[in-house]
Amino acid sequence: MSLAELQNVKKYFGDVHAVDDVSLKINENEQISLIGPNGAGKTTLINIFAGTIKLNSGKIIFMGKDITHLPPYKRCELGLARSFQLPAIYPNLTVYDSVRASIISKLKKGKRFYSSVDLDDEVNKMTKEVLELFELYNKRDMLAIKLPHGDKKLLDVACAFALWPKLILLDEPTSGVSTIEKRKVMEKILSVSKEMGIKSFIIVEHDMDIVFSYSNRIIVMYEGKVLADGKPEKIKENAEVVRILLGKVK
Ligand SMILES: Nc1ncnc2c1ncn2[C@@H]1O[C@H](COP(=O)(O)OP(=O)(O)O)[C@@H](O)[C@H]1O
Ligand SMILES: [Mg+2]
Numbered sequence: 098m099s100l101a102e103l104q105n106v107k108k109y110f111g112d113v114h115a116v117d118d119v120s121l122k123i124n125e126n127e128q129i130s131l132i133g134p135n136g137a138g139k140t141t142l143i144n145i146f147a148g149t150i151k152l153n154s155g156k157i158i159f160m161g162k163d164i165t166h167l168p169p170y171k172r173c174e175l176g177l178a179r180s181f182q183l184p185a186i187y188p189n190l191t192v193y194d195s196v197r198a199s200i201i202s203k204l205k206k207g208k209r210f211y212s213s214v215d216l217d218d219e220v221n222k223m224t225k226e227v228l229e230l231f232e233l234y235n236k237r238d239m240l241a242i243k244l245p246h247g248d249k250k251l252l253d254v255a256c257a258f259a260l261w262p263k264l265i266l267l268d269e270p271t272s273g274v275s276t277i278e279k280r281k282v283m284e285k286i287l288s289v290s291k292e293m294g295i296k297s298f299i300i301v302e303h304d305m306d307i308v309f310s311y312s313n314r315i316i317v318m319y320e321g322k323v324l325a326d327g328k329p330e331k332i333k334e335n336a337e338v339v340r341i342l343l344g345k346v347k
Contacts, residue, residue: 098161099105099122099123099124099158100123100124100127100159100160100263100264100297101121101122101123101146101157101158101159101160101177101264102120102121102122102123102156102157102158102159103119103120103121103142103145103146103155103156103157104120104155104156104157104158105118105119105120105154105155105156106118106119106120106145106152106154106155106156106157107119107152107153107154107155108138108141108143108145108150108152109153113302114320115138115141115321115342116138116141116142116145116152116321117138117320117321117322118155118322119138119142119155119321119323120323121189121316121321121326123264123297123299124297125263125297126296126313127295127297127314128296128297128298128300128311128312128313128314129298129299129300129311129312129313129314129315129316130241130299130300130301130302130308130311130312130314130315130316131143131299131300131301131302131316131318132301132302132303132305132308132315132316132317132318132342133317133318133319133324133341133342134319134341135340137319137320137321138317138318138320138321138322139268139301139318140156140182140268140301140303141321142318143179143266143268143299143301145157146177146179146266147169147170147172147177147179147266147268148164148167148168148169148171149169149179152165159172159175159177159264160175160176160263162175165173166175168292170282173202173260173262175263176263176264177262177263177264177265177266178257178258178260178262178264178265178266179257179265179266179267179268180250180253180254180256180257180265180266180267180270181253181268182266182268182269182272182301185253186241186242186244186249186252186253186256187241188240188241188242189240189241189242190240190241191237191238191239191240191241192228192233192236192237192238192239192240192241192244192252193224193237193238195241195252195255195256196224196227196228196233196252196255196256196259197220197221197224198256199227199256199257199259199260200220200223200224200227200259201220202260203223203260204219204220204223204262223259227255227258227259227293228255230255230258230289230292231251231252231254231255231258231285231289231292232251232285233248233251233252233255236248242302242343245273246273246336247274247275247278247282248280249287250270250272250273250274251270251282252270253270254267254270258289258293258295261293261295262295263297264297264299265290265295265298265299266298266299267286267298267299267300267301268301269301269302269303270282270283270286270300270302271283271302271304271307272303279304279307280304280307283302283304283307283311286300287311299316300312300331305342308329309329309333311342312329313328313329314326314327314328314329315332316329317332317338317341317342319334319341324333324337324338324341325337325338341342
């Protein structure tokens with residue numbers, strides 16, 4: 098059984114065919130890079146998959162269930178998590194409380210235990226573990242809004258990882274991060290995913306060196322459609338892909 102399947106997914110914004118009849122099967126243990134020039138439809142596809150926006154037509158299956166009309170939090174409960182191109186942090190929560198909110202949600206301790214959550218050893222232990230893995234533990238008492246941009250991005254990713262999902266969707270986890278820091282951020286994400294046993298992900302990323310170094314599958318989008326899909330070696334040889342990417346990627 099595949100982990101997820103998108104069937105003939107379409108999303109139009111007026112005349113713009115942001116996602117135009119995309120069908121994909123995602124399997125376990127796939128580390129996928131979703132690439133393509135600006136405006137190709139990558140973020141829209143991630144948003145449809147995660148349930149942040151509604152599709153016009155098509156079907157989404159995850160873990161054998163039809164999730165096409167489920168709200169994001171239900172998809173999350175099934176094991177689908179995501180991070181955002183612009184970090185979706187809660188500005189007035191501390192770094193610690195941000196990650197802890199994910200852990201509470203993961204352990205389904207929200208309703209019954211919230212009042213005693215400060216004293217909950219399991220929650221605190223898991224929160225500390227995730228923060229240490231992302232090297233954010235020293236900054237745990239800072240408000241999320243006060244973090245430097247790179248750490249905001251990492252915190253957003255950490256909150257998604259803290260749900261221990263079966264599949265994680267990361268929309269440009271290194272965008273806005275300086276070129277020197279980019280590789281560090283990506284290496285951190287990859288090493289944490291190994292440590293936490295999160296084996297399947299889709300990352301939207303522009304840096305081709307990074308893309309070719311970590312993924313075992315590359316999906317290329319262009320004008321709302323999947324232009325190419327395959328192993329990195331094959332994608333590199335695809336002349337059309339090379340032309341579009343070299344010509345248009347920012
Ligand atoms: N909320 C929206 N309203 C109108 N047009 C949108 C909206 N979101 C995205 N688009 C358009 O859809 C296309 C795909 O955008 P997007 O998915 O953000 O691309 P990418 O992430 O690949 O850069 C673009 O032409 C963009 O302008
Ligand atoms: Mg985008």
